[in-house]
Amino acid sequence: MSRLTINDVARAAGVSKGAVSFALNSRPGVAPETRARILRVARDIGWTPSSRARALSVSRALAVGLVIARPPDTLGADPFFPSFIAGLESVLSERGYALLLQVVANDDRETPSYRRLVDEGRVDGVFLTDLFMDDPRPALLAELGLPAVVIGPALGDGIWPAVGVDDAPGIIGAVEHLVALGHSHIGHVAGPRGMVHGHSRQQAWSGALLRAGLAPGPSIEADFSAESGAAATRQLLDLAEPPTAIVYANDLMAMAGMSLAQSRGLDVPRDLSITGYDDTEIAAHLQPSLTTVSTDVIEWGRAAAKRLLELIDTQPPTDIMLPPAQLVVRNSTGPVRADLQGRTKTTHRRRQTTRGARRMEKQ
Amino acid sequence: MSRLTINDVARAAGVSKGAVSFALNSRPGVAPETRARILRVARDIGWTPSSRARALSVSRALAVGLVIARPPDTLGADPFFPSFIAGLESVLSERGYALLLQVVANDDRETPSYRRLVDEGRVDGVFLTDLFMDDPRPALLAELGLPAVVIGPALGDGIWPAVGVDDAPGIIGAVEHLVALGHSHIGHVAGPRGMVHGHSRQQAWSGALLRAGLAPGPSIEADFSAESGAAATRQLLDLAEPPTAIVYANDLMAMAGMSLAQSRGLDVPRDLSITGYDDTEIAAHLQPSLTTVSTDVIEWGRAAAKRLLELIDTQPPTDIMLPPAQLVVRNSTGPVRADLQGRTKTTHRRRQTTRGARRMEKQ
DNA sequence: AGCACCACCTAAACCGGTTTAGGTGAGCTT
DNA sequence: AAGCTCACCTAAACCGGTTTAGGTGGTGCT
Structure with missing residues (x-):
């Protein structure tokens, strides 16, 4: 019973409120x-x-908002949010802030959601996720006077600070790993180019190929969903010269792609190497286990929360260092098959089955 | 700028506030x-x-809380929350309520979290998730006078209403499906028995076996994680008489189990049939695609939100009907191998097999 | 006409804190 | 001894709504 008020304390202590x-x-x-x-x-x-009462008198909501603009079913498969939220929380709660969550369909471009949050005075700031390349939200929030922190790669418009793990090192790591294994024909299944993190991973990928001195490989745009990952993989494998390795923009698409390849009788990694991005829990337990890129999402959340609170308090921004994404090498990547290495025009036909000699999961 | 107050409106309209x-x-x-x-x-x-201001004068927070008590990494793999939250939100927002999220490590048994939420007057009610069999939280909340709705199977203590999809029909469906395929030696990988939903799925499983007239098969307790799912599977396969089918309490463990079986050279479903629970997005895209149990989590969230708001408004509870969980048959289940059929002495009686008749995945 | 009644509206108290403007007394100057 | 400063504390205004206790004027009844 929180019937107790400051008056009770004042009376008991013999002082004024x-x-x-x-x-x-x-x-x-x-x-x-x-x-x-x-x-x-x-x-x-x-x-x-x-x-x-505090919120009313200090004219602050003492809460910040996280508006997630995605269709819920896509959301479910994304391991990012729960961990990220845990990171946010750990900072917010010790500062007495609460986290308000809002999930909206992404087709309404969620403008009304933000408007409502700020009109009603529910939050002092928000986290912006899943930004599109030409997203109206940063400008909208600036206009509303609501502090925001962009989650992900910087947008370049300089309106709001961005907190994100640089995608490049991870993707570059994956490409270099594949190149070291002898792959020279590497495909990519990208996220939506219209979304900043899709775009940036795509950029990172082509940059990495360039660095490795390879010709740009085939790249297919997907939408981070399993369905689209499978479809993109199908397209890549149907090419006259299918790639010997595929770099996926997230684990979910990589898993779907790997399954599709296997259903066609390909052996991963003998016939096709695969890398993911996210290091979801299941990645290590797949058959074969998935080589992927791991980021410290919890720390990321902590950093984002710190940054937003600084912004709200108009404190000087502190330097926030996020540990870079790291490649985790498992068993879905391997040396390119000798008969395919450096091939130019020869197409490789699918092998029926290659069961047997398969590297076992460590653990 | 929400500088506008009710006074501005009053003045402009020529009336009192x-x-x-x-x-x-x-x-x-x-x-x-x-x-x-x-x-x-x-x-x-x-x-x-x-x-x-409204919250202060009506002595209501106009917000409800969702405290998630899990280690964040486990959380990430769970497709439940994002969809569930989307369901909650859709009801809450139209009633002007906000959703406050809190993620706590589950080792502190999160008592302080609730206490803080209620002491600070941040929420008018909470959703209770991941309940343990002897969970102190319902009683604590009752003591604090904070309305709550239990998410999941009813606890039986009658303190708070529970909103959940009955696990039994889905599990029973899975078992009956397997029995129809000729399996008589069915194993189970359960969630923690100490948790209500682990417990209830376990109960559903043994009940289903009983109904089918089968002897209780081997059951191993795991913790819903991929790691534990793989370990449990290993144990089951190492039995003198390994089961010909395994029913898992969630998709994640099923996936890990399936991968493990495959890494041992087993063919799913020829040598081992597997069913999951959750129908995660990736389930349909695995190789083979996973037979699993699907629940309408969004609708579940909506129901839970309605129930909690009713509780807060001390309205009479309305009947809430949740669509039952449904078995989705895919390709990870198949007829038992003839040489293994009915080989166990413990089998009481066999049901006729319905070979080949497999509903194909739609899409 | 006088009165009760009702519909409509206003003024002010209230929610429980924070914050500002004063007030009080001790200690120090001059 | 009067005056000043300063540290400490109190009273009251304030945040922006809701809610209660009145107030006003018009209508119906006798």
């Missing part, structure tokens, strides 16, 4: 021993300031 | 035309009531 407020927020003007007494009384009777 | 409040909340005592004028003015100048 103003004094209690001062003591609680450790502001000057209260004698040390009085402060101690007030705090002790407050603790003894078990009083916690009402954040409702 | 009380009148504006009455008009807005459609309470009697305002002439129809006056009400219309007030609402028009409010809309014209673009005013939305501040939920901060």
Whole structure:
């Protein structure tokens, strides 16, 4: 029963409610021993300031919002959010902030959602996720005067700070790993080019090929869903010269692609090497286990939360260093088949079955 | 800029602020035309009531909480929450409620989290998830006077209403499906028995075996993680008489189990049939695609939200019907191998087999 | 005409904090 | 001894709504 108010504390401590407020927020003007007494009384009777009342008087919501603009079914398969939210929470809660969640269909471009949050004064700032290349949201929020932090690669418009793990090192790592295994014909299944993280991973991929001195391989745009990953893989394998390795923009598409390849009788990694991105829990337990790129999503969430709170408090931004994405090499990648290595025009036909000599999962 | 207050509206409409409040909340005592004028003015100048102020004066937080008590990495692999949250949101937002999220490590048994939420007056009610068999939380919340709705199978203590999809029909469907395919030695990889949904799926499983007239098959307790699913599968396959089919308590464990079986050279479903539970997005795209149990999680979320709001408003509970879980037959289940059929002595009686008749995945 | 009644609206209290403007007394100047 | 400063504390305004207790004027009844 939070029937207790600051008045009860004031009365019990024999001071005015103003004094209690001062003591609680450790502001000057209260004698040390009085402060101690007030705090002790407050603790003894078990009083916690009402954040409702606080929010009203400080004209702050003491909450920040995370608006997720995706169709819920796509969402379900994304391992990103739960961990990310855990990271956010760990910072927010110790600062007395709450996290408000909103999931909206992404076809309404969620403008009304933000408007409502800010109109109703529910949040002091928001995290922006799943940004499109020409997304109206940053400008909208600037206009509304609501602080925001962009999650993901920087947008380049400089309106809001971006907090993200650079996609490039991970993708480059994957490409270099494949090149080292002898692959020279590497395909890519990308996320939507219209979305910033789809775009940036795509960029990272072509940059990495360039660095490796390889010709640009075939790249197919998908939408991060299993369905689209399978379809894209089908297209790549149907090419006159199918790639010997495929770099996927996320694990889900990679899994779907791997299954599709296997259903066609290809052996992974003997006939086709595959890399994912995310390092989902299941990745290590697939057959073969999936070589993928791992990022510390929890730390990412922590960083984003810190940044947003700084922005809200108009504090100077601190340097936030995120650990770079790291390639985790497992068993879905292997040396290119000798008969396919460096081939130019020869097409490789599918092999029926290659069961047997298969590297076992470590563990 | 939400600088606008109810006073601005009152002034512009030439009435008192009380009148504006009455008009807005459609309470009697305002002439129809006056009400219309007030609402028009409010809309014209673009005013939305501040939920901060509202929350303080109505002594309600106008928000509900979802405390997720799991290690974040386990969380990531669970497709449940995002969809569930989407369902919650769709009901909450239209009622002007916000959803507060909190992710806590589950080792602190999250008591402090709830306490804080209620002490600070941040929420009017909470959803309880991942309940343990002897969970202290329902009682704690009752003591704190904070309405709650249990997500999942009913706990039987009757303190709070439970909203959940009955696990039994899905599991029973899976078992019957396997029995129809000729399996008589069916294993189970369960969730933690200490958790209600682990427990209930386990119960459903043994109940289904009983119904089918089969002896209780081997059951191994796991923890819903991929890692544990693989380990449990290993144990089952290492039995003197390994089961010809395994029913898993979730997709993640089923996937890990399937991969493990394949890495041992087993063919799914020829040598081993496998069923999951959840119907995650990837399930349909595995090789072979996974036979699993699908529940309408979004609708579930909607139902839970409705129920909690009713509880908060102390309205009479309405009947909430959730569509039952449904078995989705795909390719990870098939007829038992003839040489293995009925080989166990413990079999009580066999049901006729329905070979070949497999519903194909739609798409 | 006088009165009760009702519909409509206003003024002010209230929710529980924060914050500002004062007030009080001790200690120090002059 | 009067005056000043300063540290400490109190009273009251304030945040922006809701809600209660009145107030006003018009209508119906006798």
